[in-house]
Amino acid sequence: MKLTTPLTEEMVAQLRAGDKVTITGTIYVARDAAHKRMVAALDAGEPLPFDPRGQIIYYMGPAPAKPGEPIGSAGPTTSGRMDPYAPRLMEVGLKGMIGKGNRSKAVREAMQKYKAVYLAAIGGAGALIAKSIKKAEVVAYEDLGAEALRRLEVEEFPAIVVNDIYGGDAYEQGVKQYSRE
Numbered sequence: 575m576k577l578t579t580p581l582t583e584e585m586v587a588q589l590r591a592g593d594k595v596t597i598t599g600t601i602y603v604a605r606d607a608a609h610k611r612m613v614a615a616l617d618a619g620e621p622l623p624f625d626p627r628g629q630i631i632y633y634m635g636p637a638p639a640k641p642g643e644p645i646g647s648a649g650p651t652t653s654g655r656m657d658p659y660a661p662r663l664m665e666v667g668l669k670g671m672i673g674k675g676n677r678s679k680a681v682r683e684a685m686q687k688y689k690a691v692y693l694a695a696i697g698g699a700g701a702l703i704a705k706s707i708k709k710a711e712v713v714a715y716e717d718l719g720a721e722a723l724r725r726l727e728v729e730e731f732p733a734i735v736v737n738d739i740y741g742g743d744a745y746e747q748g749v750k751q752y753s754r755e
Contacts, residue, residue, distance in 0.1 A: 576730075580628025581669035583689050589735045591742030595693065596706075597731040601630040601672070603724040605651060608715050609659035612723075616662060623714030623723055627667030630693075631656075634672075635720050636710065637700070645710040645726070649700025650674040653692070657681050664688035672733055676745060686739050693733035694744070706731040 577585060579599030589595070602624060604612070612622055633653050637646030653673030660671060661684035672693045677685075685692060695703055709727035716722050736744045 579630060581630065581691075582628060583669075586669055586689050586691055586739060589691050589738050590740070591735055591738045591744040592747060593735040595733050595735060597630065597733060598729050599727070601632050601670075601726050601728055601731070602713075603632050603634050603636065603710075603726060604656075605633055605635060605721045606655045606659075607718050607721040608723045609656050609663070611715055613659045613662045616666060622666075624725070625667075626663055628669050629667070630670035630672060631663070631668060632672040632695070632726070633674075634695075636724070639710070643704070645704055645707050647700035648704040648707055650695040650697055650703075653677055660684065661688075664690045677737060682737050682741070682743070685737055686741060689739050691735055691739065692737040694736045695731075695733050703731070 575593055575595045577595050577597045615622055633651045633656055634648055635651050636648055639645050650673045652675045654675055657678040660681045664684050665688060669690045670693060672695050674694055674697045677692055706728050707726050708729055711725055712722045713725045714723040
């Protein structure tokens with residue numbers, strides 16, 4: 575399925591765990607340090623450096639760009655480190671997250687409550703993923719270096735739906751599918 579950002583509740587409602595998708599449009603990049611700052615800003619009643627409504631955050635640590643390229647290798651990082659912050663961002667409108675690995679029960683419940691999805695990017699395929707990134711720029715927290723908040727313009731960014739708004743979990747489905755019981 576082809577997705578274009580920003581995501582709507584209708585788009586998210588069509589997605590099921592295990593679906594292969596491509597994303598075109600704007601996505602944001604943030605890891606734990608940026609997430610901590612964003613949640614602190616929300617808790618203090620301050621605005622975020624971007625409008626999270628309908629947006630996707632990619633948990634990624636970018637490699638430096640080669641000359642003429644917008645970004646270096648762009649593989650996913652472990653999503654669990656963002657679990658303490660993800661429900662708060664979904665509460666203010668975040669509709670998608672991209673990373674690798676399982677999410678906590680609290681995050682999966684928040685996805686159902688706030689109608690958001692978790693997508694997996696293929697670990698170890700950062701150079702291939704980078705080919706779908708057409709533009710990258712730091713939008714906030716520049717002092718965090720590789721952990722700064724970035725805005726990416728992507729075309730046909732490949733991902734797989736892991737957790738949907740119905741409680742589906744592609745990782746659990748995979749284990750059941752190949753179990754020998």
